[in-house]
Amino acid sequence: MIDLYYAPTPNGHKVTLFLEEAELDYRLHRVDISKGEQFKPEFLAISPNNKIPAIIDHAPADGGGPLSIFESGAILLYLAEKTGKLLSPELRERQATLQWLFWQVGGFGPMLGQNHHFNHFAPQPVPYAIERYQVETQRLYGVLNKRLEKTPWLGGDGYSIADIAAYPWVVSHERQRIDLNTYPAVNNWFTRIQNRPATERAWKRAETV
Numbered sequence: 567m568i569d570l571y572y573a574p575t576p577n578g579h580k581v582t583l584f585l586e587e588a589e590l591d592y593r594l595h596r597v598d599i600s601k602g603e604q605f606k607p608e609f610l611a612i613s614p615n616n617k618i619p620a621i622i623d624h625a626p627a628d629g630g631g632p633l634s635i636f637e638s639g640a641i642l643l644y645l646a647e648k649t650g651k652l653l654s655p656e657l658r659e660r661q662a663t664l665q666w667l668f669w670q671v672g673g674f675g676p677m678l679g680q681n682h683h684f685n686h687f688a689p690q691p692v693p694y695a696i697e698r699y700q701v702e703t704q705r706l707y708g709v710l711n712k713r714l715e716k717t718p719w720l721g722g723d724g725y726s727i728a729d730i731a732a733y734p735w736v737v738s739h740e741r742q743r744i745d746l747n748t749y750p751a752v753n754n755w756f757t758r759i760q761n762r763p764a765t766e767r768a769w770k771r772a773e774t775v
Contacts, residue, residue, distance in 0.1 A: 568592040569622040571609065573599050574772045576675065576734035577638040581619045582771055583730045584642055586764035588651045596775040612636060623648075639671040642727040652727050663721030666713070666728035670735070674710070677702045678735050681742050703742050707749050714751035725759075733759045 568585065570592050572578045585592045597603045597618050604616045612634035613620035621641055626633040627648050635641050643664075646653035654660045681699040684692055710732065713720060720728035736756050739746055746753040759765055 567624050569595060569624070571595045571597050571612065571618055571620045571622075572772075572775065573597050573618045574775075575618065576737070577617070578619050579734035579737075579768065579772065580638045580731050581621065581641055581645075582768040583733070583765060584645050584652065584727065586768045586771070587725075587730070587762075588645065588649050590645075590649070594771065594775050637671075639667055639731065642667065642731060646727050652725065652730065654721060654724055654726065659722040659724065663726045663728045666720040667731050669709075670728065670731040674706050674732060675735055677706055678738070678742055682738065685743070686741065700743060703744065707744055707752060711749040711751045714755045719755070725762075729755070729759060733765075 568590060570581055570585070572581070572594050573596065582592075582594075597609060599618065603609065604613070604618065609620070610616060612622060613636040615636065617636070619638055619641060620634060620636040623633045623635070623644075635644050643653070653663055677699060680695070681703045684695040684699055688695070717723070719725050720732065733756065736746075736752065739756075746756060
């Protein structure tokens with residue numbers, strides 16, 4: 567059993583997407599970030615950077631006691647290695663998958679997050695920041711589109727943790743002022759993931775909390 571400490575954000579959705587794809591048993595624990603629950607000592611004990619998601623695996627592969635992990639990319643890599651799913655054992659596809667996973671956690675997510683903030687949440691408009699992060703968002707979508715013109719999935723031939731990491735950020739493309747028709751390979755990829763049964767289950771599970 568895995569305890570997932572969660573909020574319905576792109577980073578939170580990454581982990582439910584994996585858990586549903588791998589058909590693992592898990593419990594969702596909603597962390598209400600609007601009320602500051604991420605700063606509670608019991609949550610900081612498993613996520614010292616006060617961010618969701620975080621997990622506690624009660625049956626780690628080493629047979630030891632419960633193992634806690636924070637950071638969405640680290641969680642996806644841990645679960646993929648534990649289950650042998652959604653990360654190819656073949657050297658080149660595995661490395662491609664990890665590169666695109668790190669691209670998402672290091673650039674695609676943070677830059678789109680800044681886009682969201684300055685377009686929707688900043689207390690006053692900051693034109694320079696709005697323009698900067700809009701241009702960078704468009705550039706990153708272009709990088710993603712070029713990759714998906716070459717391969718069906720980010721890692722290569724198989725759906726993987728790299729796709730799971732990137733997809734939830736594209737869900738909010740309209741709020742990022744992105745027209746997916748401008749990026750046809752991304753649009754095709756997005757639709758294929760959206761229609762996966764595990765994706766549908768993950769979104770329904772999120773509604774329960």
